[in-house]
Amino acid sequence: MRDHAEMDLMLKGYGLTTAKILYHFPDHPHLLQSFIWQDYDLAPKFPVLVRFIEFWQAKLDGPLHSVTYTHQKLIAPNEWRKVDGEFVLH
Numbered sequence: 001m002r003d004h005a006e007m008d009l010m011l012k013g014y015g016l017t018t019a020k021i022l023y024h025f026p027d028h029p030h031l032l033q034s035f036i037w038q039d040y041d042l043a044p045k046f047p048v049l050v051r052f053i054e055f056w057q058a059k060l061d062g063p064l065h066s067v068t069y070t071h072q073k074l075i076a077p078n079e080w081r082k083v084d085g086e087f088v089l090h
Contacts, residue, residue, distance in 0.1 A: 009040045015073035017041040017049055026061035033062065043071045 041048040
C-alpha cells in the first residue's frame with residue numbers, strides 16, 4: 001500500500017530529500033553526532049524537513065549544529081508518456 005502513496009507523492013512533485021544533521025550530545029556539548037533523515041518533500045521550501053527540524057528543536061535535547069541536505073526529483077515530466085496498449089507474457 002505504501003508504494004501507491006509514494007507514487008502519488010512523486011506525481012504531485014515531491015522528491016526524495018536527504019538531510020545530514022549534526023547535533024551536540026546533551027551531556028557532552030563538545031562532541032558532535034550525525035543523524036541521517038530521509039523523506040519525500042517539496043523543493044524549494046521543504047515543508048516536511050522544516051517541520052522535522054522544528055520538532056527536533058522543540059522536543060529533543062541535542063542542540064543542532066548544522067543541517068545539510070540534498071534533493072532529487074524522482075520523476076521528471078518528460079519521463080511520463082501515455083500508453084495505449086500492454087503486452088502480457090505468461
